[in-house]
Amino acid sequence: MVSIWFFIGVSLLVNGALILGAGSYQLFDPPANPSVALFYLHANVWWGAVLLICGVFYCVRFAPKRT
Amino acid sequence: MRPLVGTHAAARLVHLSAVDVVIVVFYFALVLSIGWYLKGRAKTGEDFFMAGREMTAWVAGLSFLSANLGALELMGWAGSAYQYGIMATNAYWIGAIPAMLFLALVMMPFYYISKTHSVPGYLKLRFGEPSRALSAVCFAFMTVLMSGVNMFAMAKVMQIVLGWDINFSIWVSSLTVAIYVTLGGLRSAIFNEVLQFFLIWAGSLLIPILGLYEAGGWGNLKVLIAHRVSEQYVHIWAGVGSFSNNPMGINWVGVVFGLGAVISMGYWTTDFLVVQRILSAKDIRSAEMAPIIGAAFKMMVPVIVILPGLLGLAVLPEKLVPESIAASVGAHSYNDVLPLMLARYCGPGLLGLGITALIAGFMSGMAGNVSAFTTVWTYDIYHPLINSKGSDQHYVSMGRWTTVVGVLISVGTAYLVMQFASIMDYVQALFSFFIAPLFGTVVLGMLWKRTTGPAGFWGLLCGTLCSIGMWAWVKVDPSALRYVALSPHAKGLAQDYFQALWSCLVCVLVTVGVSLATKPMPDSELTGLVYGLTKVPEVGHVPLHQKPLFWAAVVSVAFVALNLIFW
Numbered sequence: 001m002v003s004i005w006f007f008i009g010v011s012l013l014v015n016g017a018l019i020l021g022a023g024s025y026q027l028f029d030p031p032a033n034p035s036v037a038l039f040y041l042h043a044n045v046w047w048g049a050v051l052l053i054c055g056v057f058y059c060v061r062f063a064p065k066r067t
Numbered sequence: 068m069r070p071l072v073g074t075h076a077a078a079r080l081v082h083l084s085a086v087d088v089v090i091v092v093f094y095f096a097l098v099l100s101i102g103w104y105l106k107g108r109a110k111t112g113e114d115f116f117m118a119g120r121e122m123t124a125w126v127a128g129l130s131f132l133s134a135n136l137g138a139l140e141l142m143g144w145a146g147s148a149y150q151y152g153i154m155a156t157n158a159y160w161i162g163a164i165p166a167m168l169f170l171a172l173v174m175m176p177f178y179y180i181s182k183t184h185s186v187p188g189y190l191k192l193r194f195g196e197p198s199r200a201l202s203a204v205c206f207a208f209m210t211v212l213m214s215g216v217n218m219f220a221m222a223k224v225m226q227i228v229l230g231w232d233i234n235f236s237i238w239v240s241s242l243t244v245a246i247y248v249t250l251g252g253l254r255s256a257i258f259n260e261v262l263q264f265f266l267i268w269a270g271s272l273l274i275p276i277l278g279l280y281e282a283g284g285w286g287n288l289k290v291l292i293a294h295r296v297s298e299q300y301v302h303i304w305a306g307v308g309s310f311s312n313n314p315m316g317i318n319w320v321g322v323v324f325g326l327g328a329v330i331s332m333g334y335w336t337t338d339f340l341v342v343q344r345i346l347s348a349k350d351i352r353s354a355e356m357a358p359i360i361g362a363a364f365k366m367m368v369p370v371i372v373i374l375p376g377l378l379g380l381a382v383l384p385e386k387l388v389p390e391s392i393a394a395s396v397g398a399h400s401y402n403d404v405l406p407l408m409l410a411r412y413c414g415p416g417l418l419g420l421g422i423t424a425l426i427a428g429f430m431s432g433m434a435g436n437v438s439a440f441t442t443v444w445t446y447d448i449y450h451p452l453i454n455s456k457g458s459d460q461h462y463v464s465m466g467r468w469t470t471v472v473g474v475l476i477s478v479g480t481a482y483l484v485m486q487f488a489s490i491m492d493y494v495q496a497l498f499s500f501f502i503a504p505l506f507g508t509v510v511l512g513m514l515w516k517r518t519t520g521p522a523g524f525w526g527l528l529c530g531t532l533c534s535i536g537m538w539a540w541v542k543v544d545p546s547a548l549r550y551v552a553l554s555p556h557a558k559g560l561a562q563d564y565f566q567a568l569w570s571c572l573v574c575v576l577v578t579v580g581v582s583l584a585t586k587p588m589p590d591s592e593l594t595g596l597v598y599g600l601t602k603v604p605e606v607g608h609v610p611l612h613q614k615p616l617f618w619a620a621v622v623s624v625a626f627v628a629l630n631l632i633f634w
Binding site for chain 2 (some may be wrong): 001002004007008010011012014015016019020021022023026034035036037038039041043044047051067
């Protein structure tokens with residue numbers, strides 16, 4: 001049976017990739033008037049990366065063939 | 068529970084970009100996929116209603132916590148933190164941790180060993196059919212109404228936050244919940260609750276991280292709050308010596324005995340919605356560990372709920388106001404603080420994840436209530452009172468159809484609440500009438516073998532009627548709160564705490580009195596149901612770190628330490 005943790009991994013991986021992608025786009029093409037506070041910290045880049053890494057770990061660790 | 072949404076229309080708080088919409092759509096696709104995948108593993112009654120009783124401690128524990136961690140609660144308590152300060156943390160610490168540990172170490176063995184399908188099922192085994200029928204009818208009624216309230220609240224929040232049409236939100240969310248719970252049963256609901264847990268942390272944790280950075284750290288945050296509002300807002304216990312010394316208008320008796328000893332015990336140990344998740348554990352050790360795991364993470368939830376509310380006090384440029392006047396003065400209400408903080412810090416992608424976390428919270432709340440309703444209806448009302456000779460497949464089929472009907476009733480309730488907003492308050496009050504006396508009944512049943520069948524019924528009934536009576540009295544004459552809460556300085560929340568305390572006390576006194584006046588039950592009928600007549604399997608020679616008692620002690624030490632740190 002596919003583990004719940006694999007589904008968690010898929011969720012984190014996809015969301016992390018989307019957020020990292022959006023953050024990277026803004027890093028190279030920043031908006032003229034950022035609508036969020038602390039924009040210069042580029043939180044979506046590093047937080048997206050954290051989620052992506054966690055997602056990859058869960059997907060690999062709890063892949064259906066391994067469990 | 069505080070009212071969350073009013074009836075006013077307001078400009079939307081946030082605007083979703085394309086990537087945000089993709090994230091939201093992906094969530095819906097994932098939960099439906101999980102439900103579809105699990106339909107093949109929901110063929111028997113045990114699978115559909117109890118997830119096969121094969122959940123690990125971690126899955127059962129996170130699900131147990133998430134079943135309570137709905138968006139209604141997240142936004143409501145963040146708003147309470149903005150309104151009352153750090154005292155709102157009591158809902159997550161003294162209002163949960165002792166009860167969860169009590170459930171794990173004292174009550175769970177009796178629930179698990181009795182092999183009951185539900186809390187009303189335990190009452191039937193212990194006290195007989197009348198107690199089961201009373202609790203099952205009350206519980207079934209409450210859960211399906213709460214599901215509808217959740218549904219309406221979500222639709223209203225999505226309208227305010229995103230500008231979505233209310234009908235769209237109601238029907239999309241209810242159809243999604245109906246599909247994945249009908250297909251996969253409790254296992255599907257549990258899987259999605261664990262998913263929700265991760266989404267909530269992934270979507271919300273950035274707010275306190277960036278907020279503390281902006282505020283200059285915790286120490287500076289306290290200074291800002293003290294300057295902007297009051298120093299009372301940054302103390303949990305220092306001001307509860309009297310009603311007038313703290314923003315909540317409550318004293319320590321209400322907090323410790325009303326909230327800590329009765330309301331939280333009643334909810335965390337007898338509300339079938341959360342207990343059902345523990346009953347699905349694979350063995351008794353997992354069933355004992357699951358609430359302890361839940362308690363450990365529950366202690367951390369203030370980071371993503373209370374802290375954003377406090378940060379809102381310090382960093383938001385506008386002042387938030389009570390829900391009742393927000394529309395008339397053109398301001399945002401306390402309950403908007405979490406979406407406002409999301410909008411403040413979360414750009415494209417992050418915002419979508421935060422909104423998804425809120426949607427997931429609402430939908431898990433609906434799914435949890437619907438799955439609990441389905442189980443109570445099928446096993447505690449339909450099976451004993453209508454058709455006791457059906458096959459297992461018949462009851463599974465009944466469960467699937469009940470899920471659909473339950474969702475439709477919830478939709479009807481949501482539309483009813485839309486017309487009559489005060490119904491929401493009544494539904495929430497209904498829940499509070501029942502849960503505190505139920506705790507008294509269940510705990511006496513588990514710990515005192517002299518408690519008799521008639522006593523279980525009459526104690527529960529009298530405690531519930533007492534709670535209704537006090538609520539109606541204060542509703543008709545608000546000044547009566549001074550008698551219920553024993554002080555002229557008591558405010559709204561004090562009513563909840565003291566009403567619970569008195570109703571539980573009445574339940575206990577009536578139960579004891581009727582027990583002493585009626586014939587004791589023979590030991591043969593109580594085996595496996597009550598302390599002293601239940602053989603709890605020994606954990607055996609396992610390392611210390613594998614014993615539930617050890618981890619309960621660790622959580623207890625952390626609980627005490629946190630309360631001292633934030634005194």
